[in-house]
Amino acid sequence: MVNGKRLLVIIPALNEAGSIADVVREIRGELPGVDVLVVDDGSADRTAAVAVAAGARVARLPYNLGVGGAMRLGYRYAHDHDYDVAVQIDADGQHDPRYVPKLVDLLDDYDLVIGARFAGEGDYAVRGPRRWAMGMLSVVLSGLAGTTLTDTTSGFRAANRRMIEMFARWYPAEYLGDTVETLVHAARRGYRIQQVPVAMRRRMAGTPSHSPAKAMIYLGRALAVLTLALIRR
Amino acid sequence: MKLTLVTGLTGLVLLATIVELLRRRQLREKYGMLWLGLLFVVIPLSLFPRLLDGVADLVGVASGVSLVLFLGIVFLLLVCIHLSWEVSALEEETRTLAEEFALLRAEVEADRAERTQQQELVGRDG
Numbered sequence: 001m002v003n004g005k006r007l008l009v010i011i012p013a014l015n016e017a018g019s020i021a022d023v024v025r026e027i028r029g030e031l032p033g034v035d036v037l038v039v040d041d042g043s044a045d046r047t048a049a050v051a052v053a054a055g056a057r058v059a060r061l062p063y064n065l066g067v068g069g070a071m072r073l074g075y076r077y078a079h080d081h082d083y084d085v086a087v088q089i090d091a092d093g094q095h096d097p098r099y100v101p102k103l104v105d106l107l108d109d110y111d112l113v114i115g116a117r118f119a120g121e122g123d124y125a126v127r128g129p130r131r132w133a134m135g136m137l138s139v140v141l142s143g144l145a146g147t148t149l150t151d152t153t154s155g156f157r158a159a160n161r162r163m164i165e166m167f168a169r170w171y172p173a174e175y176l177g178d179t180v181e182t183l184v185h186a187a188r189r190g191y192r193i194q195q196v197p198v199a200m201r202r203r204m205a206g207t208p209s210h211s212p213a214k215a216m217i218y219l220g221r222a223l224a225v226l227t228l229a230l231i232r233r
Numbered sequence: 234m235k236l237t238l239v240t241g242l243t244g245l246v247l248l249a250t251i252v253e254l255l256r257r258r259q260l261r262e263k264y265g266m267l268w269l270g271l272l273f274v275v276i277p278l279s280l281f282p283r284l285l286d287g288v289a290d291l292v293g294v295a296s297g298v299s300l301v302l303f304l305g306i307v308f309l310l311l312v313c314i315h316l317s318w319e320v321s322a323l324e325e326e327t328r329t330l331a332e333e334f335a336l337l338r339a340e341v342e343a344d345r346a347e348r349t350q351q352q353e354l355v356g357r358d359g
Contacts, residue, residue, distance in 0.1 A: 062333045063326055174262045224266060232256050 002031060002104050005084035009036045009100075010074030011056070012067050013091035017045040023093050024054035030097045037077055038091070039070040047091075067155070068178040072171035075159070079168035086167075087158045095156040099198045103158035111163040111191040112183075114149065115156030115198040128212060133219040137180060140226060144187040149195050153179045156198060163191060176225040184229040240279035248272045271308070 009027055013020050024036055038051040042064035051058050059073055071088065078086040085104055089095045095115065103113045137152040153176070159167060163186065172181045187193055251272065255265040278284055278301060285297030294300045 062329045177262075225262070228255060228262060228265070231252065232258060 002034060002085070002101055005104065005107075006082070007031070007034045007085045007087060007100075007104065008074075008078045008081070008083040009034055009087045009089055009097075010071065010078065011036065011038045011051075011089050011091050012041055012070035012074065013038050013043065013047050013051070014041045014064065014070075015043045015045050015047060016091040017043070017047045017050045019093045020047055020056075020091050021050045021054040023089070023091055024051055024056045026093075027089065027097045027100075028055055031100055034100075035083075037074055039074050041065060041067070041070040066173050066175075066178075068171055068173035071178055072167065072173070075164055075167035075171060078164050083164065084161060085158060086164050088155060090155045094200045094202070096198065096201060099156075099196065100158070102196050102198075103156075106194055106196065107158060107160040109192070110194040111160050112186055112193045113158045114151065114154050114193070114195040115158075116149065116151035116154055116195040117198065117200050129215040129219040133215075133222040137222060137226060140230075141180070141183050141187065144184060145193040146187075147194060149183070149193065151195070152183055155179065166191070174225070175221060180222070180225050181229040181232075184226075237280060237282070240282070241276070244272065244276040244279040248276065267312075 009031070011020070011023065016023075020038060024038065027034065027036055036056040038048070038056045038058045040048040040051070040058055040060040042061050048058045048060050059077065061070065061073065065073075074088070075086060085107055087100055087103065089097065089100075099115055103115055106113045134151070134153065138150055141152045142149045155178075166186065166189070167182070170185070172178065174181070183193065248269075251260070251265065251268045254260045255269075260268075282301075283297060285300050287297075289295070289297040289300040292300070294303070
């Protein structure tokens with residue numbers, strides 16, 4: 001329970017046995033009374049076993065569906081078990097669960113609240129094509145949502161009942177679909193979106209990619225996904 | 234001139250079909266991008282069939298049209314191979330799903346059998 005609401009934390013995880021236990025334990029420590037569902041997206045390591053040992057409920061997918069596939073399963077679980085709020089947190093430990101109440105506070109007035117970097121809190125910098133891609137996404141999506149969204153690809157989000165119901169029915173499994181396309185779709189259908197500034201931490205395990213070629217490909221794909229999302233119904 | 238009209242129109246109809254399929258979410262992104270990319274080559278060519286003559290000369294093909302035919306067949310073959318590959322992956326996935334389902338059913342049935350047994354024991358004692 002957070003602010004009198006039944007809350008489910010959904011953590012999509014793929015081969016995160018190294019960090020998942022700490023993430024689950026921290027969430028359960030910071031947010032007592034909250035249920036944690038780890039969606040194991042076909043991991044080859046001991047992610048599921050480690051998460052269960054740390055006290056999470058685990059839904060194991062028989063094979064990899066991608067973040068979008070894992071998230072729809074999470075939202076369906078939230079919908080079927082009648083949760084008031086679903087919060088999505090990354091398995092690598094970069095999201096600080098102490099911000100969750102801040103996100104949840106806004107859910108009375110908004111349907112989807114995003115924990116955003118680059119919004120004044122924390123020091124997180126990206127450069128080059130990746131930055132241009134994020135800037136472009138931010139401008140277009142801010143326009144659609146009618147509010148400033150600085151971090152559209154953030155995987156730190158909270159959804160209320162209305163939003164859970166939509167995500168349980170519809171959640172794209174395509175590349176960047178889980179972040180960008182869901183925002184376009186939700187904003188167009190009149191769901192209210194807002195962001196809260198958060199500081200991101202260094203990942204506990206794994207390293208982010210920094211190669212310029214990959215960043216260019218990212219920019220191209222982001223453009224394609226955005227265009228597609230905009231012409232789609 | 235007539236031919237240009239026919240080929241050009243065909244290209245545009247194909248483009249409209251693909252965009253509409255994408256819009257209705259009947260095509261996944263990866264296939265949509267493939268076909269859209271192809272159309273960006275096909276439509277200019279259908280309007281100006283002589284466009285490839287220069288390239289044809291360069292690789293030793295007599296006319297640009299033959300080159301287009303050749304490239305078209307190669308492309309279609311590649312698409313066929315890709316689709317076979319996708320179908321193989323899908324078959325593997327349904328197989329895994331069927332196994333998961335069978336395992337779950339076995340567990341549920343074992344659970345149920347255990348419970349009815351317990352109930353019978355309780356019934357006899359009471």
